[in-house]
């Protein structure tokens with residue numbers, strides 16, 4: 464039976480690297496029909512941060528990683544907070560005492576190493592041998608147990624079969640193998656997953672780097688399934704050049720032997736691209752729910768808000784930009800981008816707008832199709848391109864040069880709003896020539 468665990472130290476942040484480690488454990492457990500354990504490594508009292516466990520729990524839930532044993536759900540190997548497992552640690556210390564494998568020096572308790580090379584059987588890196596040269600502390604002078612000790616005791620006591628963790632822990636593994644042997648416990652398989660480097664490749668990503676925290680993506684309205692999909696690609700790939708795929712399929716394909724040895728590089732552009740792709744593929748009702756929540760309070764006319772949202776889905780790149788992307792729809796006093804104004808001169812904008820105004824003044828059918836037909840006819844009559852109308856009108860109606868599909872935008876704004884805006888554009892001098 465595969466039993467894996469994610470064992471975060473609650474620091475107050477949920478780092479991208481931690482989330483990726485959690486995810487690889489979760490994927491492997493689900494792929495193997497195994498058990499995924501969440502264990503909180505909170506023995507470091509000096510670094511105790513209020514609410515830090517919640518940050519991890521909420522981040523995991525947001526990313527859709529459920530655990531079979533751990534805080535909130537319990538399990539037969541609990542408690543799952545190391546701060547509540549002291550009696551277990553003393554029992555294990557007893558085993559080592561009886562075997563004369565520990566001694567006290569300067570109030571701390573040391574473990575006696577064997578000085579023999581230890582095999583770390585790593586599923587990603589192959590066999591690695593390392594020799595621990597020096598005895599190491601397992602209990603500090605204040606009586607608290609040290610990371611190496613509690614980590615191994617818990618992996619042994621919780622019958623963990625595979626230790627999947629960041630490569631930065633590879634150097635600890637020989638200490639851990641020594642301890643497993645000292646307890647006469649089976650040694651788990653190891654899988655040390657590659658580090659995540661910063662976008663520019665200059666060093667390991669740390670919590671201070673922009674884009675390093677899961678909670679920031681949540682605040683920025685990223686889709687959790689997009690971030691999750693991206694994290695799966697940091698050190699693993701589904702082959703055949705595929706990148707975007709549903710989580711069920713990733714679960715089916717994921718295996719530790721396909722995880723890369725090489726460091727992964729955090730690529731925020733790729734993450735944004737994946738997020739955009741997921742947004743475009745959202746079912747409409749879900750897209751509307753997300754959009755409504757972000758635009759809450761922007762207008763009393765919920766139907767208008769929904770219509771605006773509907774025409775934005777195919778153009779929106781992120782929910783983070785949504786408010787800005789649609790702001791002019793809800794603001795009759797928006798400004799025109801001065802810089803763009805000069806570029807419009809070549810279209811004879813005032814003339815184009817007046818021609819269009821003439822064509823829609825008594826128009827009943829203000830549908831996308833009808834409007835497209837009208838612009839086509841105008842272009843033909845005046846021997847100019849349809850784009851001359853489109854660019855001019857979009858600018859006059861929104862103050863911008865990009866936005867949702869032009870005819871959809873007109874139809875959603877409606878005839879009255881369009882007439883009013885075009886008149887304001889001309890009267891205000893925003894369209895000068």
Ligand code: GLU
Nearest residue numbers: 470471472504614628632
């Ligand atoms: N608490 C350790 C960490 O957060 C866990 C290491 C491990 O997975 O063994 O790095």
